[in-house]
Amino acid sequence: MGYFLIRRTVGFVLTLLAVSVVVFAVMNVLPGDPALTILGLDATEDALDALREQLGLNQPLLTRYFLWIWNAVQGDFGISHSFRVPVSTLIGERLPMTISLAVAGMFFTLIIALTLGIGAAARHRKFGDWGVMLISQLGIAIPAFWLSILLVMLFAVKLRWLPPGGFAGWSDPVAAMRSLILPTISLALVQSAVLARVTRSSALEVMRQDFVRTARASGLSRRRVLWRHVLPNALVPIVTIVGMQFAALVTGTIVIENVFYLPGLGRLIFQSIANRDLPTVQALVMLFAAIVVTANFIVDLLYVVIDPRLKARA
Amino acid sequence: MSGHLKNSTLPILALTLGLGAFAANADTIRVGMQQEPTSLDPTTDATASIDSMLTMNVFESLTVVAENGEVKPNLATSWDVSEDGLTYTFQLASGVKFHDGSDFDAEDVLFSFNRAMAEDSVNPSKGIFKPIEKITAIDPQTVEIKLTNKDAFFLFNMGQGDSSIVAAETADTNNTNPIGTGPFKLDSWTRGDKLTLVKNTDYRDADAVALDKVEFRFISDAAAATAAMMAEELDAFPGFPAPELLPQFEADPRFRVNIGSTEGEVILAMNNAKPPFDNIEVRRAVSTAINREEIIEGAMYGQAVPIGSFYPPHGTAYVDLTGAYPHDTEKAKEMFTEAGVAGTTMTLRVPPFPYAMRSAEIIQAELSAAGIDAKVENVEWGFWLEEVYKKKNYDMTIIAHTSPNDMGNFARGPDYFYGYDDEKFTALWDAIRTEADPAKRDDLLKEGQQYLSDQAVHGFLFQMPLLGVFRTGVEGYWASSPVLYMPLKGVSNAG
Numbered sequence: 001m002g003y004f005l006i007r008r009t010v011g012f013v014l015t016l017l018a019v020s021v022v023v024f025a026v027m028n029v030l031p032g033d034p035a036l037t038i039l040g041l042d043a044t045e046d047a048l049d050a051l052r053e054q055l056g057l058n059q060p061l062l063t064r065y066f067l068w069i070w071n072a073v074q075g076d077f078g079i080s081h082s083f084r085v086p087v088s089t090l091i092g093e094r095l096p097m098t099i100s101l102a103v104a105g106m107f108f109t110l111i112i113a114l115t116l117g118i119g120a121a122a123r124h125r126k127f128g129d130w131g132v133m134l135i136s137q138l139g140i141a142i143p144a145f146w147l148s149i150l151l152v153m154l155f156a157v158k159l160r161w162l163p164p165g166g167f168a169g170w171s172d173p174v175a176a177m178r179s180l181i182l183p184t185i186s187l188a189l190v191q192s193a194v195l196a197r198v199t200r201s202s203a204l205e206v207m208r209q210d211f212v213r214t215a216r217a218s219g220l221s222r223r224r225v226l227w228r229h230v231l232p233n234a235l236v237p238i239v240t241i242v243g244m245q246f247a248a249l250v251t252g253t254i255v256i257e258n259v260f261y262l263p264g265l266g267r268l269i270f271q272s273i274a275n276r277d278l279p280t281v282q283a284l285v286m287l288f289a290a291i292v293v294t295a296n297f298i299v300d301l302l303y304v305v306i307d308p309r310l311k312a313r314a
Numbered sequence: 315m316s317g318h319l320k321n322s323t324l325p326i327l328a329l330t331l332g333l334g335a336f337a338a339n340a341d342t343i344r345v346g347m348q349q350e351p352t353s354l355d356p357t358t359d360a361t362a363s364i365d366s367m368l369t370m371n372v373f374e375s376l377t378v379v380a381e382n383g384e385v386k387p388n389l390a391t392s393w394d395v396s397e398d399g400l401t402y403t404f405q406l407a408s409g410v411k412f413h414d415g416s417d418f419d420a421e422d423v424l425f426s427f428n429r430a431m432a433e434d435s436v437n438p439s440k441g442i443f444k445p446i447e448k449i450t451a452i453d454p455q456t457v458e459i460k461l462t463n464k465d466a467f468f469l470f471n472m473g474q475g476d477s478s479i480v481a482a483e484t485a486d487t488n489n490t491n492p493i494g495t496g497p498f499k500l501d502s503w504t505r506g507d508k509l510t511l512v513k514n515t516d517y518r519d520a521d522a523v524a525l526d527k528v529e530f531r532f533i534s535d536a537a538a539a540t541a542a543m544m545a546e547e548l549d550a551f552p553g554f555p556a557p558e559l560l561p562q563f564e565a566d567p568r569f570r571v572n573i574g575s576t577e578g579e580v581i582l583a584m585n586n587a588k589p590p591f592d593n594i595e596v597r598r599a600v601s602t603a604i605n606r607e608e609i610i611e612g613a614m615y616g617q618a619v620p621i622g623s624f625y626p627p628h629g630t631a632y633v634d635l636t637g638a639y640p641h642d643t644e645k646a647k648e649m650f651t652e653a654g655v656a657g658t659t660m661t662l663r664v665p666p667f668p669y670a671m672r673s674a675e676i677i678q679a680e681l682s683a684a685g686i687d688a689k690v691e692n693v694e695w696g697f698w699l700e701e702v703y704k705k706k707n708y709d710m711t712i713i714a715h716t717s718p719n720d721m722g723n724f725a726r727g728p729d730y731f732y733g734y735d736d737e738k739f740t741a742l743w744d745a746i747r748t749e750a751d752p753a754k755r756d757d758l759l760k761e762g763q764q765y766l767s768d769q770a771v772h773g774f775l776f777q778m779p780l781l782g783v784f785r786t787g788v789e790g791y792w793a794s795s796p797v798l799y800m801p802l803k804g805v806s807n808a809g
Contacts, residue, residue: 149538261542
């Protein structure tokens with residue numbers, strides 16, 4: 001296990017290092033001048049030069065890369081070019097929003113997908129199974145932004161039950177939760193469609209095994225067999241997909257935050273790329289990469305918990 | 315487990331049912347903004363929403379431009395101009411205080427302008443300060459500005475966000491905590507979400523300010539903006555992004571739709587420095603091939619006024635030149651053939667704005683009907699600025715020029731992205747910008763429009779409209795905008 005952790009930590013650092021090179025190279029190769037983006041079409045040459053100097057863009061590329069890495073290791077991600085405040089402040093302001101959204105999205109995804117997936121497996125080749133398959137096919141086909149707009153039209157414009165967007169802030173928890181309901185549903189419905197299908201097929205696979213029949217024969221109820229024996233044994237592929245989906249949820253917030261005008265990281269990265277705000281984009285991409293790598297790491301740990309036989313191989 | 319879930323979701327649903335959208339307060343207005351600012355300082359960042367939210371509301375300048383384009387007194391209550399037109403003496407308003415309680419006087423004007431003109435200045439319109447030779451504080455209420463050459467737009471330029479008067483103590487933090495002298499002061503700003511202004515009760519004309527509180531919310535997506543208005547989460551969307559979504563507001567008695575004018579000329583820019591557009595006949599052929607009515611119908615859903623040159627139709631010197639190159643596909647075809655470019659490929663690099671992308675598709679079809687294989691390349695804004703604007707690496711593009719008095723673009727020489735270098739026009743522009751007499755200046759501006767149309771420098775398409783959606787009861791917003799700001803001083807909300 002100790003060896004496993006060391007190997008994973010080294011992998012984590014190497015992955016982030018590779019990401020840092022790629023994101024730095026891409027952002028600097030990409031045509032676009034941050035100074036021109038900030039000062040606009042009427043700016044004079046000397047004002048643009050003065051701003052480039054202020055932003056440190058006149059230094060050689062390699063110097064800038066190593067300065068960035070050196071400072072980042074010490075926890076300093078630099079000053080945002082367009083906001084002119086520390087990038088860590090920007091991320092700190094927005095992280096709670098995006099994490100709330102992603103965690104709530106994951107929570108509802110799991111509940112919807114496991115219930116529907118196991119339910120469909122239990123009613124294999126019956127009406128309920130077909131129903132779940134049909135709905136999940138629709139869920140996969142519908143783009144999240146379109147679903148969001150439909151939900152807003154119905155629940156915010158027509159029925160007026162929920163706000164059409166914006167985030168009220170956690171100082172008023174009820175208002176905050178109300179503003180998170182529609183974005184969470186939009187995220188969760190699409191994701192759970194995929195997961196429900198994986199759950200169903202994985203459960204069906206397990207249900208064909210001898211030990212399930214034995215469990216039934218020993219007198220356990222169908223429901224008990226499903227939740228106590230089938231689900232735990234079907235978890236490995238489900239957890240794999242959940243790990244991938246958590247990463248997709250975090251990046252999916254980019255779309256959802258724009259449609260529901262929520263002040264989260266997704267909207268920040270979208271705006272920062274357009275503004276050529278290099279320090280902000282670099283830090284955010286690194287953060288997203290770290291989240292994805294961490295999610296994969298947790299999935300690997302969960303494998304061992306779910307199936308102790310894998311411990312030997314780890 | 316599923317039973318447990320049901321029990322916890324019910325109270326949440328009940329809460330959502332019980333609490334509808336809160337009723338609008340008469341002294342408050344909730345305003346939607348499409349563009350989200352990253353800084354709140356109009357003197358160091360060109361983002362248009364900084365001007366539309368803060369200029370003349372939080373920050374003030376020596377002069378102010380009225381809705382009809384007239385220059386009026388502001389922090390300067392009056393001014394004298396010397397015989398030779400080179401010395402301006404401004405009398406400053408007395409008893410004015412900044413929002414932090416400090417006094418406004420001549421030193422603040424000196425500081426603001428010296429900062430804008432300094433070597434390390436990052437003022438987005440540093441050029442407007444170029445004619446200034448020297449600024450002197452005669453006394454705390456009087457400032458004298460000497461110019462090196464006459465500048466007809468000087469007083470107009472002194473009424474822009476770029477020339478806002480700021481205090482030395484707070485200038486460096488204005489990007490997050492703007493301190494000005496205006497009728498409103500900053501209450502709070504949640505980056506990416508909303509910005510709230512409250513009435514400045516110490517304002518010298520506080521009685522004329524109807525609103526106590528203004529809440530700006532940033533909504534970039536047009537469908538989300540529509541939903542927010544429809545759900546009555548907003549009272550006003552003064553710069554509504556999507557003309558195609560206006561009919562549903564026009565049909566709804568809860569709303570009033572305004573279609574006004576702006577200073578934004580939308581052009582099909584041609585790279586005059588590069589073949590084939592260095593040939594005037596090719597440019598004229600392009601102007602003949604395009605059909606403005608069709609472009610306005612398709613790109614703006616009919617909500618725009620066509621232009622035939624580079625001057626806004628609401629201006630005092632406007633000449634209608636839209637008939638200079640009547641749309642005629644057959645004639646355009648002949649002209650392209652004569653110039654030897656028929657059948658060639660031309661690239662149209664388009665920035666990511668709906669008006670530009672939609673216009674591009676229609677223009678592509680029109681050029682193709684006239685025998686030109688136009689390829690549309692949709693590029694991202696940063697790419698456009700670098701490749702098209704800075705490196706002039708393009709054949710044609712579509713862009714709105716939103717600044718007022720910007721005919722001088724055509725006198726910016728070969729380094730500007732037009733690639734247009736014409737001594738005759740440069741001399742004409744010099745005459746325009748130094749002509750102090752408004753009537754004579756208008757005559758010269760007419761000449762300028764005529765000349766640019768005659769040279770067919772670009773395809774002149776339409777004037778960018780100002781589209782606004784307001785809840786009935788919201789009054790006092792400008793119908794048209796001669797500048798980038800939108801003063802809230804006269805705005806009221808009957809709720």
